Amino acid sequence: MTDDAVFRALADPSRRALLDRLFATNGLTLGELCAGLDMTRQAVTKHLALLEEANLVTCRRQGREKLHFLNPVPINQIAERWIGKFERPSLAALSHLKRTLEGEGDD
Amino acid sequence: MTSSSDKGSTYVYVTYIRTTPERLWSALTDPEQMKRYWFGMHCESDWTTGSPWRLLFSDGRVADAGQIVEADPPRKLVIRWRNEFKPELKDEGFSRCTMELEPNQGAVKLTITHQHDAPQSKLISQVSGGWPQVLSNLKSLLETGEPALVRT
Numbered sequence: 001m002t003d004d005a006v007f008r009a010l011a012d013p014s015r016r017a018l019l020d021r022l023f024a025t026n027g028l029t030l031g032e033l034c035a036g037l038d039m040t041r042q043a044v045t046k047h048l049a050l051l052e053e054a055n056l057v058t059c060r061r062q063g064r065e066k067l068h069f070l071n072p073v074p075i076n077q078i079a080e081r082w083i084g085k086f087e088r089p090s091l092a093a094l095s096h097l098k099r100t101l102e103g104e105g106d107d
Numbered sequence: 108m109t110s111s112s113d114k115g116s117t118y119v120y121v122t123y124i125r126t127t128p129e130r131l132w133s134a135l136t137d138p139e140q141m142k143r144y145w146f147g148m149h150c151e152s153d154w155t156t157g158s159p160w161r162l163l164f165s166d167g168r169v170a171d172a173g174q175i176v177e178a179d180p181p182r183k184l185v186i187r188w189r190n191e192f193k194p195e196l197k198d199e200g201f202s203r204c205t206m207e208l209e210p211n212q213g214a215v216k217l218t219i220t221h222q223h224d225a226p227q228s229k230l231i232s233q234v235s236g237g238w239p240q241v242l243s244n245l246k247s248l249l250e251t252g253e254p255a256l257v258r259t
Contacts, residue, residue: 077246
């Protein structure tokens, strides 16, 4: 729940890859999260536990399935800690420019 | 950034706020408090099961409207929620927003689940940009007395 837990959770590329997956497709089961990843189910479970502890991933039961959702609220809070009230629009424009120039296109 | 197609569109937001469930419920239902963390917007409803619900822009225009499906203060609020000002979003019909408040070690865990049966709901994708900021602001307002961001 603390910022430390969030930074620790984000410090690992495998955990960031799991967040990327949930960002692309929210609400995945453990099996769906593991599919096509170069990680064992056990490793994914361990990473998910750390992400849940940091409140970056939250789980919901839907029938017999346990679905994982990306929770962006802690990241937003960290951003707001250092981004001033009036900077957000210009930062969004800069980030858009960078993505366009680097060929990743718009989101 | 939507959920898998067979499950509709769902986003779940969780934040822990150092407050009481009663104070949080009041912040979620009182128009004057709402305006301070929802960037000038506020809801109108008498917050009882079955009553109408509206989300208004600061100039009074209706952004979204619907109905209270379930109100169980200070634990659970379910809103039937439809966009009212963008035809392509209004056409999607109703979404469902569930707010759950659970005491958690001296804080309250607030979980907001916003769902739509449509697999690629534009409404859900639009509100998804707003919820993290609204929730960060709400947390900051309740914990420090000031919202984190004031949009001009």
